[in-house]
Amino acid sequence: MADIENAVELKNVVKRYGEFTAVQRMDLTVPDNSFVTFLGPSGCGKTTTLRMIAGLTDISEGDLLIRGNRVNALPIHKRNLGLVFQNYALFPHKTIYENIAFGLKYRKVAKSDIRDKVNRALDLVQLPHVADRYPNQLSGGQQQRIALARAIVIEPDVLLLDEPLSALDANLREEMRVELKRIQRELGIATVFVTHDQSEALAMSDKLVVMNNGIVEQEGAPEDVYNNPASAFVADFLGHSNIIPATLGGPDAAFTKVMLQSGETLVTIPEQTAKANGAKDVRAVIRAEKIDLSDQNNAADGVITIPGKIKTVDYLGQQARYFVTANGRDWQVINPIDAHPHQEGADVFMHIAARNCVLLPGHHD
Numbered sequence: 001m002a003d004i005e006n007a008v009e010l011k012n013v014v015k016r017y018g019e020f021t022a023v024q025r026m027d028l029t030v031p032d033n034s035f036v037t038f039l040g041p042s043g044c045g046k047t048t049t050l051r052m053i054a055g056l057t058d059i060s061e062g063d064l065l066i067r068g069n070r071v072n073a074l075p076i077h078k079r080n081l082g083l084v085f086q087n088y089a090l091f092p093h094k095t096i097y098e099n100i101a102f103g104l105k106y107r108k109v110a111k112s113d114i115r116d117k118v119n120r121a122l123d124l125v126q127l128p129h130v131a132d133r134y135p136n137q138l139s140g141g142q143q144q145r146i147a148l149a150r151a152i153v154i155e156p157d158v159l160l161l162d163e164p165l166s167a168l169d170a171n172l173r174e175e176m177r178v179e180l181k182r183i184q185r186e187l188g189i190a191t192v193f194v195t196h197d198q199s200e201a202l203a204m205s206d207k208l209v210v211m212n213n214g215i216v217e218q219e220g221a222p223e224d225v226y227n228n229p230a231s232a233f234v235a236d237f238l239g240h241s242n243i244i245p246a247t248l249g250g251p252d253a254a255f256t257k258v259m260l261q262s263g264e265t266l267v268t269i270p271e272q273t274a275k276a277n278g279a280k281d282v283r284a285v286i287r288a289e290k291i292d293l294s295d296q297n298n299a300a301d302g303v304i305t306i307p308g309k310i311k312t313v314d315y316l317g318q319q320a321r322y323f324v325t326a327n328g329r330d331w332q333v334i335n336p337i338d339a340h341p342h343q344e345g346a347d348v349f350m351h352i353a354a355r356n357c358v359l360l361p362g363h364h365d
Contacts, residue, residue, distance in 0.1 A: 004068040007032045007158050007190030008053055013062035015048050015214075022048045024214045026062070030158070031207070033188045035181065039201040040211035041237070046194045047162055049211075053192060054160050055079050067157050077106075082151030082159040082189075086166050089147065090135040096122075096146055097131040103154040121149040124183055141172045148180070152187060159184070159191040165200065177204060198238050202226060210234050229285060232360060240288035240321070240332045243360075248273065248280050255302060255354045258284050262329040266304050268357040275359050283360040289334040290356035293322060293342060294349050302354040306331075310346045324350060 008030035015023040023045040030036045038046035051057035052064060055076035063070055071079055090099050100121055104114045122128045125145040135143055144164060151159060164180075165173045181204050184191050195201055201208055202222045209219040210233075218230040229235035232243055246266075249257030255267035266284060276282050292298075299305040308326030320341040322333045333350060342348055 005032060006030060006065075007034075007067060008192065009063075009065040009068075010049070010053075011063040011065070013049075013052065013064060014060045015045070015052060015057065016060040022214050023052070026216060028209065028216065028219070030190050030192055032190050034206040035184055035191045035193065035204055036207045036209060037193045037195060037201045037205040038209050038211055039195060039198065039238075040217075041196060044211040045214040046211050050160055050162055050192060050194050053158070054081055054083060080154070080157045082154060082156035084144075084147050084151045084159070084161045084164045086163040090143060090150075092135050094134075095131065096127075096133050096135070096138070099135070099146060100150045100153050103150065107154065117153050118149075121153040124152065124186065125149045125179070140168055141176060144168065144176060145179070148183065152183070152189065156189070159189050161191065161193045163194055163196070166195070166197070173200075180204070202238075210237065212237070227287075228358060229360070232283065232285075235285045235358075235360070240334060242284075242286045242288065242291075242331050244284045244286075244329070246282050246284045246359075248276055248282055248359075258282070258357055258359070260284060262327045264304070264306050264327060266352055266357045267302060267354040268359060269354050272357065272359040276361055279361060281362055283362070285358040285360055286331075286352055286356060287358075288321065288332040289319075290352070291331070291333045291335075292351040293324070293333050293335050294351060295342070295346065297349045298351055304352050304354075306350045306352070308348055308350055310342050310344055310348055313341055313344055315341060322348075324348060326350065 006029045010026050010028040013023060013026045038049060040046050048057060052059050055074060059072055064072055066079060097118055100118045101114050104117060122131060125148055127142060127145055130138060165176050168176060177200060205222050207219060208222045208225045210217045210225060212233050218225050218234045225234065226238055235241040235243055245261040247259045249259055256273045258266040258268050260266065297305050306326050308324040311323045311325050314321035318336060319334055320337050322342060324331045324333055331350060
């Protein structure tokens with residue numbers, strides 16, 4: 001196996017279906033041992049990209065490299081990839097052992113080695129006792145683990161996962177999320193994961209690739225993408241944001257004034273001001289959970305206070321999402337609940353710190 005820094009590289013990759021371009025000029029690297037997630041709404045091109053890496057869909061233009069080798073025309077069975085899809089795709093008439101061993105037999109691995117490898121894969125997914133059972137005797141979560149065992153037993157160069165957890169219920173899904181990450185870390189295997197679930201993407205990824213309409217809107221470490229969205233789409237798609245047209249004022253000591261279209265003035269930090277490149281028109285992005293809600297005015301240096309009234313409360317367990325009306329604009333605020341959530345109709349103060357006022361250049365994307 002070539003010792004290549006990047007397990008997968010896409011260079012200027014395009015996918016067209018007739019007149020429709022599903023993926024537009026994509027450049028991407030999947031570093032070795034890393035967990036890279038494609039996140040985006042339905043139809044954004046994330047599954048198409050995964051299918052091109054897998055060899056299930058042809059590339060219209062550009063180059064695809066796996067471990068430094070160009071594989072554009074290489075059929076799927078010669079790419080040494082592990083695949084796990086949403087519907088598990090286990091053979092119902094074969095035992096679990098036979099299901100996992102299938103790829104090894106195909107590769108002409110010796111029988112004694114097959115037994116060792118299958119047993120190790122079963123141990124890795126924590127199901128050592130089910131080898132003789134059939135898929136219909138297992139729960140959905142167990143079947144998903146077996147699909148994963150079957151994918152990793154061949155020691156693939158890359159593991160490709162297409163919405164593998166979406167058919168599971170919420171608790172099981174979280175448990176599998178932790179398991180999947182543990183197995184990926186333990187094997188040190190480069191993994192490409194497709195999901196439309198943001199919490200899954202944020203929790204699991206080393207690199208997050210946010211896609212929309214066939215283009216990569218932003219890529220980077222999850223916390224960077226989350227805290228510094230590069231576009232209104234990313235700010236809106238990941239988490240809950242208030243995105244407000246604004247005009248930049250002059251610097252005031254350590255902070256720059258940001259005059260919102262709705263009349264209020266916020267402040268921001270120099271790193272954010274630099275993004276405007278000297279332009280006056282910007283959009284202020286304030287994440288819902290970065291606003292502190294209080295029934296008292298706690299204004300401080302670098303913290304702006306906006307009075308408002310709670311219109312509705314969306315109770316989320318440990319947190320509440322509030323819709324607060326201020327100057328005719330509705331704001332979304334997500335805060336932890338210490339004892340009691342603020343009530344509908346209550347007068348409150350929103351506190352916004354300068355570091356939490358992120359800027360996007362221009363009033364329009």
